[in-house]
Amino acid sequence: MIPGPTDLHPRVIDAMRRQMIDHRSEEFRELMRSLEERCKKVFETRNDVYVLTASGTGGVECAASNLVELGDKVLVPIAGVFGERMADAIEAYGGEVVRIELPIGEAPTPQIIKKSLEENPDVSIVGFPYNDTSTGTIARDLPGIIRACKEHGVLTVVDAVSILGGAKLPVDELGIDVCITGSQKCLAAPPGLALISFSEKALEKAEKKKKRPHYFDVVKYRKFLEERQETPFTPAVSLFFALDEALKIIVDEVGLDRWIERHQAGAAALYAAASELGVELFAKEDFRSPTVLAFKPPKNITDAQIRQVMLEKFRVRIAGGLAQFRGKMFRIANIGNVAGDRILKTIDALAQTLQQLTGNSRREEALEAAKRELDKRWPG
Ligand SMILES: Cc1ncc(COP(=O)(O)O)c(C=O)c1O
Structure with a gap:
């Protein structure tokens, strides 16, 4: 009963015992199409969901490295360790972080976000964990928070590593620009994969970025996924098998x-x-x-x-x-x-x-x- 990795369904364990396949083959492309279809269902998005060979932190790094330009002002409400880590990731890519330290036991609210955006009109991105695993807190009024961000025309980055699959999180309906989760939490797959969705608006910002990341370049991920149903680099094939099986259980069998x-x-x-x-x-x-x-x-x-x-x-x-x-x-x-x-x-x-x-x-x-x-x- 720890917050990930969690116990696996025996079928998910079995999926990892399969022989390797060529990640430039039709067999792999079929796997990608299956994964992609179900990833979109759990994210409730029509946008692509990129599956990165990395833990959840890699997903957060992917968001920061693709979106944050040197000097971009980014608002990060902090309800625990994972809010701090998001702030650190943004600073690592040259972002100027406005930290809102919340009292222990609290999480971001629309009121706090609105007030902070009014006080900092030059903020262009708001990023935070929906669920801070270190304090057991959730930003319950996520729809209100995203609405407040939209009213100010800022991009939203939601770290949903410990919550996607455990609470309703309709990414498109809410209008979240970038949403991140990890394989080893509510999706009940092994650790080692990060899943990340980008809205068109977030992709546009990523495309315009002057210094692009190399490994986590979302523009490359998009091109490979859309044109070839592949990943730009060698994926962790066994984990892809396992995630696919875990998502079949969630989406097709349990619902x-x-x-x-x-x-x-x-x-x-x-x-x-x-x-x-x-x-x-x-x-x-x-x-x-x-x-x-x-x-x-x-x-x-x-x-x-x-x-x-x-x-x-x-x-x-x-x-x-x-x-x-x-x-x-x-x-x-x-x-x-x-x-x-x-x-x-x-x-x-x-x-x-x-x-x-x-x-x-x-x-x-x-x-x-x-x-x-x-x-x-x-x-x-
Ligand atoms: C909210 C949140 N964000 C990010 C992470 C980092 O994920 P990982 O340990 O898979 O890199 C975790 C891990 O527990 C988390 O709970």
């Missing part, structure tokens, strides 16, 4: 809406149980992520103790805090192949761990509350 609803139901169960157990969340109520729950350890015990008992006694692996949050939180992820029994097992393990470490004995209540939510919301 994207139902896949998302599973994440929402799992989150509701986890939050209901957490409330019974009295564990304190980092995220304020309006910003609670459906995919990552970040908790403060109860007084006098450490996150390491909680993680250790959960792993050793109950075989449930959860995460600690990242960077400045190390030692200050434990995180439970609800990502990918989420299932009711896994969620209940995790809640049971957490309840018994807390009972052992703190004497809190609300295991039954927590499980009941979680079951009620699952019964009400689980889409099957």
Whole structure:
């Protein structure tokens, strides 16, 4: 139950055992067409989705290196480690970042974005994580944020690495210019691929950029995809097989809406149980992520103790805090192949761990509350 990589469906594991194919062959082009069709469905976009042989960070780097001209002013609201990383990526390509440091537990809102854009009328791009995995926060009113950005005529870059597939994210309907995700999170594929969509407007800016990136050049990716259904460089073929299989499960078998609803139901169960157990969340109520729950350890015990008992006694692996949050939180992820029994097992393990470490004995209540939510919301 860590925020990626997540457990794989056996068919996705099997897909990686296939013999290699020539990435300049018709067999590969067929694979690309299948991948592309389903990538567009999960992004809910008519634009191309480029599959990069890189982790999610490569996707963020692709956005920054293709869009940011030296001296471009870019607004980045920061709700945790991944907002900071987005800001760092933009600075690495010469962007002048206007950082909005949000209070811990909060995420960007349309009001904050509007106010910051009014104060900084020369901003040309706004970039941020929709879901900051390090604090378990989500920018809940994403449509309002994108609308505010459009009113100011700025491009939007959304890091959806830990949320695409776990919450509704209709890229075209919202009008997101660049949207990024990673293979190893809600899409339940192995790590190693970044998926990124570019709107026409974003592609136009990329085409005009004076110094273009080499490996992540989106203009090359577009040309190769549209003209030949290939990638410009050797792709990680095994991972492409695996992602294709994972997307077939999501899109053709489970259905994207139902896949998302599973994440929402799992989150509701986890939050209901957490409330019974009295564990304190980092995220304020309006910003609670459906995919990552970040908790403060109860007084006098450490996150390491909680993680250790959960792993050793109950075989449930959860995460600690990242960077400045190390030692200050434990995180439970609800990502990918989420299932009711896994969620209940995790809640049971957490309840018994807390009972052992703190004497809190609300295991039954927590499980009941979680079951009620699952019964009400689980889409099957
Ligand atoms: C929101 C967010 N952005 C970016 C990344 C970076 O992805 P990767 O570790 O795959 O490079 C992560 C990874 O957890 C993430 O959660």
